[in-house]
Amino acid sequence: AQTVTQSQPEMSVQEAETVTLSCTYDTSENNYYLFWYKQPPSRQMILVIRQEAYKQQNATENRFSVNFQKAAKSFSLKISDSQLGDTAMYFCAFMNPTGANSKLTFGKGITLSVRP
Amino acid sequence: DTAVSQTPKYLVTQMGNDKSIKCEQNLGHDTMYWYKQDSKKFLKIMFSYNNKELIINETVPNRFSPKSPDKAHLNLHINSLELGDSAVYFCASGQGVYNEQFFGPGTRLTVL
Numbered sequence: 646a647q648t649v650t651q652s653q654p655e656m657s658v659q660e661a662e663t664v665t666l667s668c669t670y671d672t673s674e675n676n677y678y679l680f681w682y683k684q685p686p687s688r689q690m691i692l693v694i695r696q697e698a699y700k701q702q703n704a705t706e707n708r709f710s711v712n713f714q715k716a717a718k719s720f721s722l723k724i725s726d727s728q729l730g731d732t733a734m735y736f737c738a739f740m741n742p743t744g745a746n747s748k749l750t751f752g753k754g755i756t757l758s759v760r761p
Numbered sequence: 762d763t764a765v766s767q768t769p770k771y772l773v774t775q776m777g778n779d780k781s782i783k784c785e786q787n788l789g790h791d792t793m794y795w796y797k798q799d800s801k802k803f804l805k806i807m808f809s810y811n812n813k814e815l816i817i818n819e820t821v822p823n824r825f826s827p828k829s830p831d832k833a834h835l836n837l838h839i840n841s842l843e844l845g846d847s848a849v850y851f852c853a854s855g856q857g858v859y860n861e862q863f864f865g866p867g868t869r870l871t872v873l
Binding site (some may be wrong): 678684687688689690692695732733742746747748749751752753754759 | 794796801802803804805806816817819849851853855861862863864866867868869870872
């Protein structure tokens with residue numbers, strides 16, 4: 646079974662600065678996907694970024710980028726130029742893409758606060 | 762146009778009651794899911810359906826019964842509600858290479 650660990654329960658960052666959220670996972674699979682989801686106070690789950698394990702290049706989406714270290718089973722999220730709207734819980738998630746059997750396994754989440 | 766919708770958004774009920782949560786997706790996806798987010802915000806898969814067929818059932822008590830009348834709908838019926846069932850329940854749908862999953866807005870269930 647896969648496990649996802651987010652060991653930092655909360656972090657705080659000044660607006661416009663950069664913050665990195667950590668995530669490690671454990672799996673014996675070679676082909677999988679990793680995701681970061683954002684959950685603001687509205688509780689809507691919003692996909693921030695995804696990474697395919699077979700790709701060596703780190704994914705980037707505007708101010709969001711990941712540092713994917715496959716051998717170390719590490720998948721951290723970097724948020725640049727933090728904005729007040731980035732205040733939310735962030736969940737790291739793992740998926741073994743087996744079609745209809747695909748399910749997301751989530752970490753416990755981290756609460757990020759962006760200070761004005 | 763809401764991609765994945767759930768009703769109701771809030772549900773407050775007494776222990777022992779039976780309740781249902783409805784979910785609809787207009788994305789044309791084949792697979793739909795139910796996730797539970799507990800009071801500590803931990804999210805866990807409960808069920809998945811593919812084209813009305815149950816695929817994943819993650820050791821959920823049999824008081825929980827998902828029903829899929831068609832591939833655009835996946836409802837969750839809960840019998841004999843218990844205090845521990847209080848949580849936020851998310852519906853999601855997915856399809857494609859990544860099977861990227863799109864989530865509904867969640868239903869906060871409170872059992873008194």
